[in-house]
Amino acid sequence: MISLSEVCKRYPGGKDALLGVSLTIEDGAFTLLAGPSGAGKSTLLKLIATIERPTSGTVVLNGQNLAALRRSALPYVRRNLGLVFQDQKLLYDRSVYDNVMLPLSFSDHSPKEAVRRARAALDKVGLLARERANPIQLSGGEQQRLAIARAVVNRPAILIADEPTANLDAASAADILGIFASFNQVGVTVLIATHDEAILSRHAGRLVRLAQGRVAAQ
Amino acid sequence: MRAWLRQHRQAFASALRKLRAQGSAAVFSSLAIGVALALPAGGYALLADLQALTQRIAQAPQISVFLRRETPRSEAEGLGTRLARDSRVRHSKFLPREDALARLRGTDSLAEVAASLGENPLPDAIVIQLNESTPAVLEAMARELRGLAPVAQVQVDSDWARRLAALAGVARTGTGLLTALLALGVVAVTFNTIRLQILTQRTEIEVSRLIGATDAFIRRPFYYLGLLQGLGGGAVALALLFACLAMLNNAVADLSKTYGTVFQFQFLAPADAFTVAAFAGLIGWLGAYMSVSKYLREIDVF
Numbered sequence: 001m002i003s004l005s006e007v008c009k010r011y012p013g014g015k016d017a018l019l020g021v022s023l024t025i026e027d028g029a030f031t032l033l034a035g036p037s038g039a040g041k042s043t044l045l046k047l048i049a050t051i052e053r054p055t056s057g058t059v060v061l062n063g064q065n066l067a068a069l070r071r072s073a074l075p076y077v078r079r080n081l082g083l084v085f086q087d088q089k090l091l092y093d094r095s096v097y098d099n100v101m102l103p104l105s106f107s108d109h110s111p112k113e114a115v116r117r118a119r120a121a122l123d124k125v126g127l128l129a130r131e132r133a134n135p136i137q138l139s140g141g142e143q144q145r146l147a148i149a150r151a152v153v154n155r156p157a158i159l160i161a162d163e164p165t166a167n168l169d170a171a172s173a174a175d176i177l178g179i180f181a182s183f184n185q186v187g188v189t190v191l192i193a194t195h196d197e198a199i200l201s202r203h204a205g206r207l208v209r210l211a212q213g214r215v216a217a218q
Numbered sequence: 219m220r221a222w223l224r225q226h227r228q229a230f231a232s233a234l235r236k237l238r239a240q241g242s243a244a245v246f247s248s249l250a251i252g253v254a255l256a257l258p259a260g261g262y263a264l265l266a267d268l269q270a271l272t273q274r275i276a277q278a279p280q281i282s283v284f285l286r287r288e289t290p291r292s293e294a295e296g297l298g299t300r301l302a303r304d305s306r307v308r309h310s311k312f313l314p315r316e317d318a319l320a321r322l323r324g325t326d327s328l329a330e331v332a333a334s335l336g337e338n339p340l341p342d343a344i345v346i347q348l349n350e351s352t353p354a355v356l357e358a359m360a361r362e363l364r365g366l367a368p369v370a371q372v373q374v375d376s377d378w379a380r381r382l383a384a385l386a387g388v389a390r391t392g393t394g395l396l397t398a399l400l401a402l403g404v405v406a407v408t409f410n411t412i413r414l415q416i417l418t419q420r421t422e423i424e425v426s427r428l429i430g431a432t433d434a435f436i437r438r439p440f441y442y443l444g445l446l447q448g449l450g451g452g453a454v455a456l457a458l459l460f461a462c463l464a465m466l467n468n469a470v471a472d473l474s475k476t477y478g479t480v481f482q483f484q485f486l487a488p489a490d491a492f493t494v495a496a497f498a499g500l501i502g503w504l505g506a507y508m509s510v511s512k513y514l515r516e517i518d519v520f
Contacts, residue, residue: 051428072432079430089425102426105228106435108221150429 001027002048002158002191007057009043009213017043019213020057025191025206027157030184032203033193035210041193042086044210045162048191049083050074061158079107082151082188084161088143090135090150096122097131100149107154121149125179141172148179158189165196173199225435233442236415247411247447251404251498252454258397259459259486259494265393266490267483268386279351280375281360283344287315289368294342297368301346306359309347315340341370353380401501404451408444408505415443416513423517433514440510441503448502452495460485 002025009018018040025031033041046052047059050066059066061077069077091099100121104114122128125145127138135143144164151159159180165173177199184190194200200207209217237244283301285294291314298312318340323332348355360372416423423436463483474481486494 049428075427075430075432077430078428083429085428089421089428091422091425093422103429106225106426106431111224154430 001025001060001062002189003058003060004044004047005058005060007044007047007054007059009040009047009052010055016213018047018054021210021213021215022057023208023215023218025189027189028184028187030181030190030205031192032200032205032207033191033210034195034200034207035216036195038212039210040213041195041210042162045160045191045193048158049081049160050077075106079103079154080156080158082148082154082156082159084144084147084151084159084164086163086166088147090143090146092134092136094134095131096127096133096135096138096146099135099146100131100153103150103154117153117155121153124152124182125149139172141168141175144168144172144176145179148176152183152188156188158191159183161190161192163194163196164192165194165199170198177202226438229435229438230442232439233446236439236443237446240411243411244447244450247407248450248454250407251448251451251502252458254400254403254407255451255455255494255498256458256462258393258400259455260462261389261393261396262490263459263463263486264483265386265390266486268382268389270484271382279347279356281346281348281356281363282373282375283346283363283369284371284373285342285344285368286370287341289342291342293368294344297366298344301344306348306350306355307346308349311345313343313345315342318343401497404448404498404501405505405508408447408502409509411447412440412444412506412509413513415440416509416517420517423514427517436514437510440506444502444504444506444509445499446502448499448505449495451502452498455498456486456491456494 002023004021004023007018007021008016010016021040021044023044033044035041043052047054047066048061050069053067062080064077066077091102097118100118101114104118107114109117119128119131122131125148127142127145127149130138130142135146138146148161148164151161161180164176164180168176173196180190180192207218208215240247283297285297295312298310301307302310304310315338319332319335319338322340323329325332346359348359356374360374363369363372426436463485467482470481470483485491
């Protein structure tokens with residue numbers, strides 16, 4: 001379970017990104033985080049992913065207060081989260097397969113198990129046939145699917161995505177959302193930040209709207 | 219434990235891949251490190267030879283006692299016997315002037331000079347070695363001997379060896395300083411090489427951190443890279459030293475032949491060669507450590 005209580009985030013320079021946000025996301029939920037640019041969506045995801053720390057308030061993930069964790073403990077928290085970034089953050093100097101293998105290189109899996117998991121993740125997103133390709137050779141939708149494969153290869157309980165359908169056509173966006181839905185169906189908690197109204201209108205799950213750093217509706 | 223070992227294996231393999239990718243740049247870095255380390259290693263090898271030589275001589279310092287030419291043979295032999303019985307003397311040898319001349323004639327370079335002499339100009343002599351060979355004891359004995367009536371001159375043979383040893387001490391300090399300075403240079407070379415590697419892999423480091431790589435995991439390949447580069451430099455230094463000493467020995471062989479002796483510079487002992495390689499590896503690692511500590515802080519995702 002993810003629980004935020006009276007969370008505020010002020011960036012250096014004095015910009016307030018979040019102002020007293022309280023929110024609870026149950027295990028296995030599929031939640032969309034909506035709001036215009038600057039509403040605080042990305043900041044909220046970064047706080048859950050331990051990429052940022054709150055200025056005040058608490059972020060609790062599976063019973064752990066993230067703000068109280070030591071810096072050296074953060075990588076282990078991140079390993080249990082699947083992160084999909086808006087700009088994908090793929091490595092273009094290596095193959096599709098090697099990109100998916102990256103999170104497995106610092107996990108405790110045996111080499112055989114790592115290979116099995118990487119191929120399974122690529123199969124799940126429909127990229128197994130292109131495992132030897134370079135990410136630069138993939139379309140925008142395929143690159144996003146590759147980013148999802150890398151996020152899920154360690155089989156995290158929570159999948160967090162920041163604007164995963166930005167810059168994608170409607171068909172690719174629907175395809176990507178379908179992949180997230182399929183993970184959610186097997187019990188993975190999914191939290192997606194988006195401002196794509198087409199997606200929001202079709203979404204049947206929980207919707208949390210942020211505006212100017214506060215929860216406007218949920 | 220198995221996972222930890224596997225990660226080290228991966229880091230080592232990753233460092234080897236990086237070295238291969240660097241190509242000629244890695245070769246030239248190792249060459250620069252090797253040349254820098256060959257100088258103090260060479261100095262150390264030459265000093266070790268010099269030290270062995272001075273120790274060999276200084277271990278058995280002799281006092282040569284030259285008697286007045288007019289001293290009767292019986293009196294000279296008597297003095298020799300008396301010195302041999304002295305409790306402070308370990309070994310004493312009376313050297314008649316005829317034997318000294320015969321020795322002179324036997325020396326290649328001085329045979330002609332000896333043959334041209336009308337009469338034997340050499341005095342009888344007594345060569346002694348003391349039980350205790352500290353400079354103070356030697357000097358006290360030499361003073362005592364100079365006071366004896368039949369004695370014309372006393373020569374303490376260890377003087378030059380002591381001077382040589384003192385000179386070697388100065389050279390040793392110089393080599394130590396040179397080692398420290400050049401080691402600093404090697405650290406700087408590795409520091410810069412690793413810095414460039416970090417900048418090249420900035421995106422990979424950033425992504426790895428975001429998805430859960432620990433600092434240790436990220437740092438490890440760079441440490442191995444520094445270590446390998448240092449070890450490569452150490453190997454180059456030893457190869458250069460070996461080649462230089464071989465060339466030097468060819469020249470020294472000709473020179474030492476003219477003195478009727480055989481002298482060769484020795485390559486470092488296996489333990490010393492290992493120390494040079496290990497030291498090179500260590501300073502390579504140190505350069506990497508400093509570089510990683512400084513530049514990874516700049517690629518922080520938190």
